[in-house]
Amino acid sequence: MAGNRRRRARSRRRQITLKMKRKLALLFVAIVLILAGIFGWLVYIIRVSGEQYTRRVLAQQDTNSILLPYKRGDIYDRNGTILATSEKVYNLILDPAVLLENQSTQPEKDCVEPTLQALVSYFGLDREELNLIMTEKKTSHYVVLRKQLTKDEVSELEEAMKEDDSRIAGVWLEDSYIRRYPYDSLACNVIGYTVAGNVGQYGIEQQYSDTLNGENGRSYNYLNEDLEREKTVRAATDGNSVMSTIDITLQEITEKAIADFQEKYRDAYREGDGSYTAAAIMMDPNNGEILAMASNRKYDLNMPYDVVANGLYTQEEADQLTEEERLNALNELWRNFCISDSFEPGSTVKPITIAAALETGTIHDGDTFLCDGKKNVAGRDIWCAKKAGHGILDVEGAVKVSCNDALMQIAEKLGEENFSRYQNMFNFGLRTNIDLPGEARTDTLIYYAEENAPSENLVMRSTDLATNSFGQNYNVTMIQVISAFSSCVNGGYYYKPHVVKKIMDSSGGTMENVDPVLLRTPISSKTSALLRRYLYNTMYGPADSNGNSASGRSARIAGYAMGGKTGTAEMIPRDKVNYLVSFIGFAPADHPEVVLYVVVDRPNAEKQYSSAFAQELWKNIMKEALPYLNIYPAAEDVPEDMREEYEADQAAAEAEEAEEPESEEDPVPEGTLVDPQTGETVQMPDPSTVDPEDPSMGDVPINDNLLDVKPAEVTDPGEEDDPTE
Numbered sequence: 004m005a006g007n008r009r010r011r012a013r014s015r016r017r018q019i020t021l022k023m024k025r026k027l028a029l030l031f032v033a034i035v036l037i038l039a040g041i042f043g044w045l046v047y048i049i050r051v052s053g054e055q056y057t058r059r060v061l062a063q064q065d066t067n068s069i070l071l072p073y074k075r076g077d078i079y080d081r082n083g084t085i086l087a088t089s090e091k092v093y094n095l096i097l098d099p100a101v102l103l104e105n106q107s108t109q110p111e112k113d114c115v116e117p118t119l120q121a122l123v124s125y126f127g128l129d130r131e132e133l134n135l136i137m138t139e140k141k142t143s144h145y146v147v148l149r150k151q152l153t154k155d156e157v158s159e160l161e162e163a164m165k166e167d168d169s170r171i172a173g174v175w176l177e178d179s180y181i182r183r184y185p186y187d188s189l190a191c192n193v194i195g196y197t198v199a200g201n202v203g204q205y206g207i208e209q210q211y212s213d214t215l216n217g218e219n220g221r222s223y224n225y226l227n228e229d230l231e232r233e234k235t236v237r238a239a240t241d242g243n244s245v246m247s248t249i250d251i252t253l254q255e256i257t258e259k260a261i262a263d264f265q266e267k268y269r270d271a272y273r274e275g276d277g278s279y280t281a282a283a284i285m286m287d288p289n290n291g292e293i294l295a296m297a298s299n300r301k302y303d304l305n306m307p308y309d310v311v312a313n314g315l316y317t318q319e320e321a322d323q324l325t326e327e328e329r330l331n332a333l334n335e336l337w338r339n340f341c342i343s344d345s346f347e348p349g350s351t352v353k354p355i356t357i358a359a360a361l362e363t364g365t366i367h368d369g370d371t372f373l374c375d376g377k378k379n380v381a382g383r384d385i386w387c388a389k390k391a392g393h394g395i396l397d398v399e400g401a402v403k404v405s406c407n408d409a410l411m412q413i414a415e416k417l418g419e420e421n422f423s424r425y426q427n428m429f430n431f432g433l434r435t436n437i438d439l440p441g442e443a444r445t446d447t448l449i450y451y452a453e454e455n456a457p458s459e460n461l462v463m464r465s466t467d468l469a470t471n472s473f474g475q476n477y478n479v480t481m482i483q484v485i486s487a488f489s490s491c492v493n494g495g496y497y498y499k500p501h502v503v504k505k506i507m508d509s510s511g512g513t514m515e516n517v518d519p520v521l522l523r524t525p526i527s528s529k530t531s532a533l534l535r536r537y538l539y540n541t542m543y544g545p546a547d548s549n550g551n552s553a554s555g556r557s558a559r560i561a562g563y564a565m566g567g568k569t570g571t572a573e574m575i576p577r578d579k580v581n582y583l584v585s586f587i588g589f590a591p592a593d594h595p596e597v598v599l600y601v602v603v604d605r606p607n608a609e610k611q612y613s614s615a616f617a618q619e620l621w622k623n624i625m626k627e628a629l630p631y632l633n634i635y636p637a638a639e640d641v642p643e644d645m646r647e648e649y650e651a652d653q654a655a656a657e658a659e660e661a662e663e664p665e666s667e668e669d670p671v672p673e674g675t676l677v678d679p680q681t682g683e684t685v686q687m688p689d690p691s692t693v694d695p696e697d698p699s700m701g702d703v704p705i706n707d708n709l710l711d712v713k714p715a716e717v718t719d720p721g722e723e724d725d726p727t728e
Contacts, residue, residue, distance in 0.1 A: 073217030074180055074509070075201050076242035078194060078208070080251040081292075081504055086194055087184050087208065087304070093157050094177040095126065095149040097133075099141050102173035114172040121171050122148065125160045151181050184304035190254045192339040193247070193296050193439070193502055196304045204307075205337055207245060207502065209440045214506060217242035241509035248292035248504045253628055257283050257295040260623040265299050268607040268616075278616075280604040282340045283624060284481050288489035288589065288598045290519035291498030293437075298340040308333065343441045345448060345478040346602070349570030350405045350554075351587045352474040352484065354491050354534050356414055357402060359425035361530045365417045368533055371397045373678040374408035376688045380469045385411065388571075391688050394549035395676055402537040403544050404551040405569060407473045412680060414472030419463045422471065423452040428525040429487035430497065437482055437500045448478035474570060485600040488587050491534045492566065492595045495526040538566030539592040555586070558618040560626055562636025564592040567621070569614035574605070581605050586617040590629060597632060599625055 078087035102115050115137070122128045126149055140146055157176055164171050182197045195206025203212035220239035261281045268277030282298035302313040310316050315332050316324065324332075338344065360366045376392035377384045387393065387407040393400075401409035414422055426432060432449040434442050450456070450463035450471060463471070470476040482500055490497040499520040506515040526534075542555040542565055555567045567588025574581040585602045589595035599621055606616040629635070675684050 069177065069222040071220035071222055071236070071239045072179055073219055073239040074241040075182065075197070075217070076215040076244035076507075076509065078215075079244065079246045080249050080254075081247060081294075082250065083246070084251045085185055086190060086247065086249070086251070087182065089180040090183045092151040092153060092179050092181050094147055094179050095122075095152060095157070095160075096175050096177050097122070097136065097146045097148050098144045098173040098175070099137050099146060100144050100173075103137070103141050114170045117170040118172055118174055121160065121163060122174065125163070126152075126156075151179065152176075186251070187303050187305060188301045189251070189258065190249055190295075190297070191302055191304050192298065192300070192337075192341070193249055193293075194304060196307045205339070205441065206439060207247060210438050211245050211503065214245060215242045217509075243509065243514060244507040244511070246504045246507060248287075248294065248502050249296070250294050252631055253285055253295040254297060256627045256631070257285060257297045257624050258301070260620060260627075261297055261299050263623070264603075264616075264620050271607045272609050273607055275607065277607050278603045278605055280340055280344075281602070281620060282481060282604075283599065283601045283620070284341050284485050285597060285599045285624075285628065286485050286489055286500065288493040288595050289496075289498075291486065291489070291500045292504065292519075293500060293502045294597065296339070296341050296502070300336055300338065300340055302333075302336050307337070339439065339441060340602075341481040342437060342439055343443050343480075345443050345445050345480050346583055346604070347477065347572045347574075348474040348479050348484055349572035349583070349585060350474055351488070351568050351570035351585050351600070352479070353402060353405065353410055353472075354538065354568060355425065355429055355431075355487055356410055356417070356422070356472045357398065357537070358429075358491050358526050358530055358534060359421060360413045360417045361398075361533060362425070362526045363417065363421050365421070366398060366413055368399070369397055371395050371679040372401060372406075372409040372412050373676055373680070373685060374401075374406045375676070375685050376408065378408050378411045378469065380411065381465050383466060385466070385469055389551075393551050394547075394687070395679060396547070396551075399537045399540055399544075400547055400551070402568070403541045403553050404547070405473075405541075405554045410472040411469040414468050415465075419468050420452040420454075422468055423450070423455065423463060425525065428497075428523060429490065430483055430522075431477070431479055431487065435480075435482050435486050435500050438503055442482070443480050445478050445480065445483070450477060475572070481600060481602060484587065485598055488568075488600070489589075489595075489598050490525055491531060492538065492589050492598070493531065494528045495524050495531045496521055497523050497525055535566055535589075535592060535595070538568060538588070539564065541569075542567050542588070554614070555588070555618065557615050558586055558588060558622050558625075560622060560629070560636070563590055563625075563629065563634075564637075565590040565625075566592050566595075569618065571612050571614050573612070580611070582611040584612065584614045584617045586614060586621040588621060588625075590625065590634060596634060597628065599628070 074091070075089045077085055077089070080086055102118060119130065119133050119137075122133060123130050128148060136146055160171075160174070161176070163169060164174075182201075184194065184196070191206075193206050195208035195210075196204050197208055197212075198204055201212070201216050203209035203215070208215070218240040220237045222234060222236045261283060264281055265277040269275070271277070276299065278299070280298060280300065283295065284293065285295040286293055303309070306312050310321050310324070310329055310332060311318050313336060315321075315336065321329070357366075361368070373395050374387055374389070374393035376390045377386045379385075385407070388405065393404055393406045393408070396404065396406055396409050398409075398413075400406070401413070426449060432446050432451075434444065436442070446457070447461065449461075450467045451461055453462050456462040467476060486497065486500050499522050501517060501520070503517050505513055505517055508514050541553055542559050544553040546552045554569045558567055559565070565588055567586060570585040570587070572583040572585075573579065574583060583602060583604045584606065585600070587598065587600040589598045601617050601621045601624070603616045603620060605611055606613075608616070672684070674689075675686050677683070678685050
């Protein structure tokens with residue numbers, strides 16, 4: 004029984020094995036037949052339609068693709084003068100693979116020798132170097148031989164290649180552009196420059212880089228169905244152009260005056276230029292347009308990285324520099340002082356304090372104050388520039404003679420909250436958001452009313468309020484000051500400052516006008532009119548009964564009616580040595596069309612504190628700028644120009660005095676004055692006991708926050724009113 008079962012099992016296995024072998028044999032035969040069919044079909048296609056399919060494949064192959072670069076947009080001044088442009092240049096390209104292919108396949112059309120000879124003849128290339136390229140890069144289709152060739156430099160090669168019997172091949176010219184600045188260093192801090200890839204650095208070039216840039220195109224060579232070479236082109240889209248608000252003539256006037264100032268005072272007291280930094284901004288106060296912006300930190304936009312050509316070092320010194328030292332020096336040169344550096348402004352911001360007090364009704368035109376040479380605040384004596392005291396002054400007189408004591412009294416009445424609120428309204432502590440990169444932050448460089456202070460150390464105390472009232476112990480930038488001052492004299496309108504007037508397409512059509520942006524109206528037209536009068540008399544007003552003269556007389560220009568304000572800032576660490584002096588003014592006096600602000604950081608003089616340095620620079624710029632702006636003098640001689648107005652003012656003053664009844668009060672003892680604010684009789688200092696040239700203001704606090712600012716971000720600041728005022 005068991006044996007039978009084993010025999011039956013073996014029989015079944017043999018039958019299964021035979022069936023599997025038969026199926027495998029059938030599958031093998033089927034596969035062979037299918038492969039034979041496919042092979043036969045391929046043979047048929049090759050014989051019948053092979054040429055047609057070959058053409059289709061070759062037609063889809065990109066045999067040559069050439070980049071077509073866009074042209075970066077131009078930058079113009081407000082009158083259409085080109086300040087920056089992209090000049091078309093050419094890269095000389097060699098294609099060794101094409102030359103050698105023709106040499107091997109069509110010896111009768113060998114172009115290697117005539118091509119290499121042409122390159123040597125037209126471009127002065129070294130024949131041995133060319134031979135080496137042909138040997139080492141024989142499979143390459145792209146070898147750059149020369150870059151940025153001008154049209155004149157490639158014209159001979161182009162003419163030779165056009166000749167009927169030309170045997171120059173495997174050489175072509177690749178279009179490219181190079182950025183050019185026709186005026187070299189003019190307005191360098193406003194314009195900026197570009198680096199490889201059309202990347203803007205600094206100025207308008209950086210701020211408007213996306214606007215100025217376009218889109219590259221491409222040229223494709225391909226084989227059509229008839230195996231003929233054809234070309235298709237996707238054209239480049241050129242960038243848009245920018246028209247700036249800068250006037251090239253005003254810019255040249257400003258830069259020349261700065262250069263002349265630096266040269267005039269060169270080596271006057273110490274070795275070096277006339278100051279560490281001299282800078283100026285000219286603005287249209289009625290729309291915020293910047294007409295000129297300059298400093299002595301100038302560099303050639305066509306070679307911004309050259310420390311020797313830009314006067315930073317001699318070649319011998321430059322060779323010893325590390326890369327870090329070189330870049331640090333260049334970064335300081337590239338910085339736009341007018342927007343990137345902050346400092347304590349001094350008395351140029353006194354009109355801001357006066358404006359706030361007038362606008363809030365804290366004081367009124369005609370209010371009077373007693374200056375006895377100092378004010379005690381929280382146990383500290385803070386001195387006026389005139390330590391013997393200015394005597395009794397009205398509001399206009401406080402501005403005219405630049406009295407710190409009167410300003411401290413006004414600020415005390417105004418209070419921390421109102422003072423801080425108006426600082427904010429005039430944009431101090433905030434960026435102006437001018438359309439230039441690198442504007443400094445000053446939010447941690449001013450004090451705030453307690454409820455708004457971002458930190459405890461920025462809470463405004465009584466001493467801070469007192470010193471801030473005349474522009475000490477807080478920091479601003481030049482663009483902040485001129486924008487705020489403009490709103491004080493233009494009727495009360497604060498405009499956002501800007502350097503671009505409109506955007507144009509590549510053909511010159513206007514795409515977008517950059518309209519003035521009115522941000523706020525911090526003061527009324529009435530207050531603005533009073534400030535214009537005060538500032539006019541700061542330059543032209545007569546001496547008062549105490550012998551105090553107008554502080555801005557040195558800036559007057561024959562035949563013009565203008566207004567302005569001086570400023571002197573003692574720099575930290577308040578060592579009575581280093582000062583920053585400034586002057587800001589406008590013209591004409593009754594309807595301002597231009598505001599100019601100049602800053603001179605540490606004049607090259609033994610006594611740096613005289614604002615006469617800044618007034619001199621301001622006057623030299625305005626003397627040439629005003630006629631160009633069609634603002635002409637009424638007379639050549641200042642006394643004649645001022646006589647009628649002066650005599651009218653004198654007659655009015657005499658008539659008013661004649662109408663006033665004689666006082667029946669007891670006479671005030673000699674050497675004393677009655678404080679009009681308190682009614683107290685005050686003993687005035689003896690002028691013989693104080694040094695009239697000592698600019699110290701006594702025990703004045705220093706804003707510790709300023710000491711934390713890195714020198715790369717903020718110049719060494721300080722404040723001291725002009726002792727000559």
